[in-house]
Amino acid sequence: MIALCGIGWINKEEYMCVMKGLRVRYKDATSFDGLSKKGIFSYPFKNFGRFDPVSKMVCYSVALALKDADESYSPDIKKDMGIIGTNTDGSLQSDIDYFKDYVDCGRKLSRGNLFIYTLPTSPLAEAAIHFGLQGPLLYITSGCLDVPLIIRTAEEMMLLNETQSVLAGVNSKDEAVYFVFKKEPGSESPALCNVPEAVSVTEKGTSLQETAEKFLMLKKRKCLQ
């Protein structure tokens, strides 16, 4: 069985770990950037301040999802876990920022530290480096916020033994949600639901916050049963 074992969601005001039923409104206490010093990560995140906004959002969301799934990570141990990301427009804002900066510099000087964020996989790569994810890494999009697409892709990867677990997620401009899927999770990894159920929850196009809330309701319903 491939199971959904953790969900991390964040926007510019609050964040959620669905399995743990944890919902924190942080805006009154700290800024979005300040969150990196508030225990979201298990250990300091190198160069986090230099990341583009999407990479920060994705890395926060990944950290919350891993925490929700009780999946530990360390700088010394890499894990067989893949990461798949999607959104509607790839790295468009970073593309614009890089090229406008280059044009403003008279088309003579380009900045490598802006260029490295002009791939839609850049936020995923930053996450892979920090969390030690050595499984398959790719970005996939159908041009819309297609959450079932990444869930099905994650399922295929695990069915074909490409990896044993996958972080699959989506970001928009102001929010991100990541899911931890595991193949044959042990008793130490409580599962919320299987892939068909996860797909059915995400199939109706709602905001990422509403998607996370739907899973929260599903979790509460299952706890009551």
Place this chain on the structure above:
Amino acid sequence: MITPYGNGIDACWENIFAGRTAISKLNRFDTSAFQSEYAATIEGLEYHRKDSLVVQMLIALFGKSKGSIPADAKLIVATTKGEIDLMEKKILTGQNDISENYHAVFLKKVSSIAGTKDKGTIISAACSSAAAAIARAAAMIKCGKTECALVIACDSVSEFVYSGFSSLMALDKFTAMPFDKNRSGLSLGEAAAFVLLMSESRASKENREIIGEVLGWGLSDDASHMTGPSRSSEGLILALRNALSSACAVEEDIGFISAHGTGTVYNDAMEMRAFNSVFKDRKPAYSIKGGIGHTMGAAGLVEMIIAMRALREGKIPPTVNLKEADTDAEGWISTRERSIPKNKIALVTNAGFGGINAAVVLG
């Protein structure tokens, strides 16, 4: 496929075997501020016109093939920067509406050019994009999600990409020399290519000529650096082992390796470390990037098509621009063509920014 050598597989195949490079002085934009003035571009493409460079390539590519694509084929497009030249044009002319660069618009154009009913998906995995797309298409077929998939890969030489690679000091001043002792960087190139993947039963039902078979693949990430390859090659080693395992193949089955071979000091050394770690005996290996440059998201697909041709013809391409193989590449890489013993299979490797590795086994 369409490459800087021209339209079609023959043009690419013949020029590689002739040892000719398509890398030359670039006239598309001013390169005077950059690390290099060289790239491999496709003749006749118009820059900053109505259609993007990749759309012009795809129109040229699908001119004759449109009718042979089944209507139910799933469409997968591999690219790193797609129509980035359209965004450049808008910024340079002061236009603020950049919506044309959205993926949905690009996919609509590609499905229209290729003639698929499926609206398609884009897969991006840096310079391993094409290999990742082939893996996903094969996975969908293996899992019974579809019987056939059209995989298209494309990327172009733009000021955006060229200036970026120059800022990272990744370019060779003249022409890339993969695996050479004196290599000093990559040369950018552009290309578009497509393959139609089908389940065996569907291919035989339609009496399709089978050109090659995707036997297995392995995808991995170094999880170590944004732009530099792993110093230990552990990511590529993992991808190679997973690819062999998923193809149910052993070391002795591999007849040759189509390497990523960009021509940068670190990539080529990383690959050779991985090959030396996984294989006890040296295998014939080559890179075509001294010929057509590094075509980024398209590279893997062009290289797979050439590898399939090599399997069919029983001969391994030489490495264009190689003068003297680096010590670690001796016995693997050659300036000469070599023959392939019978019943061997091929291994194609790619690597990209973010430490993304891919290995695909073809039969």
